Amino acid sequence: MGRAFVYVILGGGVAAGYAALEFVKKGVSHGELCIISDEPVAPYERPALSKGFLLPEAAARLPSFHTCVGANEERLTPKWYREHGIELVLGTGVKSADVKRKTLLTTTGETISYKFLIVATGARALKLEEFGVSGSDAENVCYLRDIADANRLVNVIQSCPEGNAVVIGGGYIGMECAASLVINKMNVTMVFPEEHCMARLFTTKIANYYEEYYKSRGVNFVKGTVLSSFDFDSNGKVTAVNLRDGSTLSVDMVVVGIGIRPNTGLFEGQLTLEKGGIKVNGMLQSSNSSVYAIGDVAAFPVKAFGETRRLEHVDSARKSAKHVVAAIMEPDKTGEFDYIPFFYSRIFTLSWQFYGDNVGEVVYFGDMSGSAFGAYWVSKGQLVGAFLEGGNKEEYEAIAKVTSLRPAIEDLTELERQGLRYAVTV
Ligand code: FDA
Ligand code: NAD
Numbered sequence: 001m002g003r004a005f006v007y008v009i010l011g012g013g014v015a016a017g018y019a020a021l022e023f024v025k026k027g028v029s030h031g032e033l034c035i036i037s038d039e040p041v042a043p044y045e046r047p048a049l050s051k052g053f054l055l056p057e058a059a060a061r062l063p064s065f066h067t068c069v070g071a072n073e074e075r076l077t078p079k080w081y082r083e084h085g086i087e088l089v090l091g092t093g094v095k096s097a098d099v100k101r102k103t104l105l106t107t108t109g110e111t112i113s114y115k116f117l118i119v120a121t122g123a124r125a126l127k128l129e130e131f132g133v134s135g136s137d138a139e140n141v142c143y144l145r146d147i148a149d150a151n152r153l154v155n156v157i158q159s160c161p162e163g164n165a166v167v168i169g170g171g172y173i174g175m176e177c178a179a180s181l182v183i184n185k186m187n188v189t190m191v192f193p194e195e196h197c198m199a200r201l202f203t204t205k206i207a208n209y210y211e212e213y214y215k216s217r218g219v220n221f222v223k224g225t226v227l228s229s230f231d232f233d234s235n236g237k238v239t240a241v242n243l244r245d246g247s248t249l250s251v252d253m254v255v256v257g258i259g260i261r262p263n264t265g266l267f268e269g270q271l272t273l274e275k276g277g278i279k280v281n282g283m284l285q286s287s288n289s290s291v292y293a294i295g296d297v298a299a300f301p302v303k304a305f306g307e308t309r310r311l312e313h314v315d316s317a318r319k320s321a322k323h324v325v326a327a328i329m330e331p332d333k334t335g336e337f338d339y340i341p342f343f344y345s346r347i348f349t350l351s352w353q354f355y356g357d358n359v360g361e362v363v364y365f366g367d368m369s370g371s372a373f374g375a376y377w378v379s380k381g382q383l384v385g386a387f388l389e390g391g392n393k394e395e396y397e398a399i400a401k402v403t404s405l406r407p408a409i410e411d412l413t414e415l416e417r418q419g420l421r422y423a424v425t426v
Helices: 014-025 046-050 078-083 147-159 172-183 204-216 314-329 393-405 412-418 420-425
Strands: 002-010 033-036 087-089 094-098 103-106 111-119 123-125 164-168 187-192 220-223 227-232 238-243 248-250 253-256 260-262 277-279 291-293 298-302 307-310 342-347 350-356 361-366 373-379 382-389
Touching: 002 014, 002 103, 014 033, 014 314, 033 111, 046 147, 046 172, 078 087, 111 314, 147 253, 164 172, 164 248, 172 187, 172 204, 172 253, 172 342, 204 220, 204 373, 238 253, 277 291, 291 314, 314 342, 350 393, 361 412, 373 412, 382 393, 393 420, 412 420
Parallel strands: 002 033, 002 111, 033 087, 111 291, 164 187, 164 253, 187 220, 277 298
Antiparallel strands: 094 103, 103 111, 123 260, 227 238, 238 248, 298 307, 342 350, 350 382, 361 373, 373 382
């Protein structure tokens, strides 16, 4: 049993949704494109799951956040896929791939063949068991990667009103979920091994601003230590979190956000991997010329940095999706993917954006006791990164532009003196 398509997208997340829209814009014919996803719903804007989805009132629910509303584009409901002749195979995993034969075998036993394959399998949340701690299956321990996790998290929050929540991990999931838990009136303690939150991106000074704000909203921080074990009650529910520093926190629920692993398993031994992802060239093409990769699973050349990077953010998923469709359908008209990394977050009433690379010397600007402040990163005499909290549309556009221009910076003191004005006037 089997079907054949010209284009197959493996994975039905953010990148798949944006690629589908671009295929339609570029005139894909009915019956040519198939999307296979093990999720039961059409592609949606995953960032909503840690923000609007978790609100106690007027929470976001599907179909309101199907892709591509996050980029102010059309909202692609299952009906849209039907109307455009795109085969959406939902609730169906791909269990093996054969890139030589150009076939995929699904969990329902179907063989789907392709001329061009776009791998958009994203990533999975790392489990505590991978760090030697058991208890992930307990009913009040939550992860957050997909809509099933988000529904479960909402149910667990509702099961222990005004209870004690421990958030394990000080990265994006930890910070955004902690804020959402506070909004749900939970007592929140964050536990992470680093000296400060968001250690991959923030400097100590930037992190301090957010930590002080979180403390003012009642969040307690336990830093520099990790979880060593859980205590359970007779029903298998977690009642306490034991930390390696010897302390114990009693809990009603736990949220874990300790990083991800890209879903490359189907292609190990078949495609070249790098930085934990599928290595692709500037056309987003892997070591097999019929197979492309986009989104979290792709390690692609970031021209401005002169090196291969794998990014785990929605903007690169959206833009790589758009680019891959052009690379496949209009190869002669399409150049190499030229992308400046862009990350953002929204927590409580705060909102920040970051562009570029966080290497080199840091020059701060603005007023940390006021609402807007930021930082530039200067490496080898060039401005390579910019961060801004509390900016307006024009200001965010300005830091995006200045980062893409990578201007030469001779005098750090002068850059500091000009501050945000430098980006706005460059
Ligand atoms: P994505 O994970 O979206 O999709 C992968 C899809 O492939 C899934 O549908 C999966 O089920 C499917 N799949 C995997 N293996 C399969 C198989 N073998 N067979 C069939 N299907 C398979 N970023 C940002 O910049 N700003 C933000 O605010 C946020 N917020 C945010 C919140 C939360 C809760 C999460 C989990 C993530 C974010 N992100 C984010 C990150 C952002 O969502 C992420 O970078 C994109 O979703 C990546 O898109 P992809 O399409 O690559 O993977
Ligand atoms: P992350 O990489 O942002 O943070 C992981 C955190 O885990 C680290 O900061 C560290 O504090 C912690 N950690 C590592 N090992 C640990 C251990 N043994 N015990 C306790 N803590 C440990 O990953 P995440 O927060 O899990 O986010 C998952 C994915 O979702 C990422 O790809 C992220 O980019 C994405 N995401 C992005 C956004 C956004 O861009 N606004 C929002 C939510 C999620």
